[in-house]
Amino acid sequence: MRIGFIGLGIMGGPMAANLVKAGHAVTGHNRSRAAVQRLVAAGGGAASTVADAVRDADVIITMLPDSPDVEQVALGEILPAAQPDALYIDMSTVRPQTSVAVAHTFAARGIRTLDAPVSGGEQGAIDATLSIMVGGSPEAFGRARPVLDALGTTIEHVGPDGAGQTVKAANQLVVAGTIELVAEAIVLLDATGVDVEAGLRVLGGGLAGNRIIDRRAESMLARRYEPGFRVDLHHKDLGIGLEVARDAGVVVPLGAVVAQLMAAVRARGDGALDHTALLKLVEALSGRTR
């Protein structure tokens, strides 16, 4: 298929390269030229404008930082240039309402859309092992499936327009909360003279077990916070999560507290660190700054 790919950053770059590898004709656009050159080196095509990237595309994909970026690019640049029979898949993490608004505006012009945010991070993007949560019509999902299969391993159609973003919002609340729970446990064990590694082995083996202990305990115990997934981005995602909850009239006490704690990590100047820097905050709160 002919694919126009907008946003070739840490996530979008390797995703576009994987689409080339899967045999698609990918034309990429990115504000910085270096990212476009990397796609060309991987066998893709270069476009100097969004319109050039999407004009002949069967499928258009965006992977952009935040809701305003998607609104501007989708409505201002993609919509005027796209073929009427194109499928537009936004894989950015944005507000569900943004996805719904884009879907309605595109539908009025006969263009189908999906919201399909991902989890799995840079490594998942490189390895094509992303989890992809997809909102939109079953027909559009069926059409997108061969493209998404080249990007991820867990691919679920979770509901109508915006549902992918809602699941992503819930995902980010659970991930942040789990990091914070593990951080509190580490500081508690550390402060009481317990063998922290042995303690985490027990926790990891029982009902307290989780993917954060499995995959992040080692770097957390070493207090290594190079990202990974940056606090700034997770902070943005938690804002979306609380907004979704508020709009739905759902009360999320733990989600609300962990969003405040992530905001504190950022306010203290650690926005560029990995989100596991919640541990650094719990240590600071407990007067155990290293």
Add this chain to the structure above:
Amino acid sequence: MRIGFIGLGIMGGPMAANLVKAGHAVTGHNRSRAAVQRLVAAGGGAASTVADAVRDADVIITMLPDSPDVEQVALGEILPAAQPDALYIDMSTVRPQTSVAVAHTFAARGIRTLDAPVSGGEQGAIDATLSIMVGGSPEAFGRARPVLDALGTTIEHVGPDGAGQTVKAANQLVVAGTIELVAEAIVLLDATGVDVEAGLRVLGGGLAGNRIIDRRAESMLARRYEPGFRVDLHHKDLGIGLEVARDAGVVVPLGAVVAQLMAAVRARGDGALDHTALLKLVEALSGRTR
């Protein structure tokens, strides 16, 4: 080995039976006679008093509800009757200070002790797949190992007297927090018209994945709250967890909030339900009572 086993309840009963199966001579005592009769039927011996159960024992094990029970039985009944070379293992979940106080008092009479609380629930007790977190001296741990091997699969020596209880306290904070995070996600997805099962599959497959989604999502989605592990007991354990944190000067914001939420489940009359009834509370808080 000759083992005296005090407390043959939901957990202690199957644990004592597994010790019989492993070839030990187990003499059991319990306040209700029916539990003792079950042990006799499984091949154990009956004792009508604590003193009778422990008098000839090489290893003494208690599995009791709470700290005051352990203090009373250990100091008031076991200590006067036990052999000087006996090993006393308390497998109840109690305050670390209780374990430390018992250890010191027993040590003054030359009797070694371990605190060795478990996780894994009734099924883990029956299947001998418990996780066991052990505090005390390495020598006492080495001596206890053949006994503990008959009860669990993950067995870790985590530090000195009381360390087993501290790890259990951290475990219970993480378990409660994880249930609450999953409950908030379920209500959020449910309220926004998302396919909740598909959404949880995505969460479970990524960094948000945890043992609660793996093992409890099905009963939570069905709103089945028969225990399992009762809210009353988890509420008690969270009290211990917050006390440990306070004593250590460690600040646990998420732990503190989830302890309050568990207290609310109990205050609303659901103390006898499974601890996943945190979901019922989030629904009530969100005006979505079924």
